[in-house]
């Protein structure tokens with residue numbers, strides 16, 4: 603894959619290209635933006651450009667065939683000795699400190715910070731990509747500060763997060779922030795066509811299905827891929843319809859939502875993932891409601907447009923109440939990572955939404 607295949611992030615890629623060509627890549631980046639818009643893909647591509655051993659010196663385009671390129675792009679995870687990618691383990695609620703400075707017996711002798719200080723194995727520098735940086739435990743974030751403050755020579759650390767504000771100010775101030783925008787629906791459709799085999803649809807997505815998924819994706823390829831799951835799609839439509847109804851019942855809805863989340867199986871990670879998907883669905887609904895109330899167009903499929911229009915006819919609390927509901931969803935998303943009881947969670951979250959809607963709670 604070439605830089606040209608990275609869809610919808612031209613501004614970001616051009617900025618990195620200029621920095622690379624002028625020898626000004628910095629030691630610490632914070633990539634921020636919604637899920638599924640290409641932050642990880644760009645981070646991996648940047649690693650490949652830096653570590654490639656086959657490109658001509660000035661070129662930002664990795665050759666794609668040298669041993670380094672092959673190791674960086676290896677699946678499921680890169681095998682290049684100078685590239686590390688870490689993310690929150692499925693069974694953990696955050697990125698633990700051990701990953702950065704080693705466990706208790708090996709403090710400062712293992713972990714990412716230790717390895718970043720070693721010299722490069724293949725001579726092109728070292729790169730670490732920290733995914734899920736929103737979920738850095740506070741002590742883990744603090745353990746990173748020294749590495750961020752004085753990155754060892756020829757190292758690049760890339761933190762990937764939803765929002766810069768979720769990072770400690772001490773982290774934020776040490777990184778160059780690179781913002782990623784949601785993708786256009788047309789770009790999502792193009793990506794779905796390119797990757798339809800990897801989203802579990804066996805390449806059998808019809809053009810009509812692709813267009814519909816793109817319109818529902820809120821600019822996120824991940825959301826579009828998840829909605830290719832017909833059960834989730836069906837439930838999403840019902841859930842949006844409920845939210846659009848006057849005086850919907852938060853307790854009954856919480857029960858229904860929990861039942862749907864639990865139907866995915868007994869394991870916690872898929873249940874959390876599903877709850878997160880529903881929070882994202884609600885966040886998008888309120889975002890579109892706020893847009894509609896200030897006169898902007900509703901971006902979404904026919905079901906979403908209908909629910910938003912329906913809600914707007916009886917919504918008398920102004921766009922700020924819709925914004926308060928978006929905030930409640932953002933807060934809820936952060937809480938899912940912490941080990942919360944899902945039924946209680948759904949009740950609190952939906953109760954907050956209903957209260958913002960009725961005016962019983964103010965932001």
Ligand SMILES: [Zn+2]
Pocket residue numbers: 654655656657664665666667668669670671672
């Ligand atoms: Zn190469």
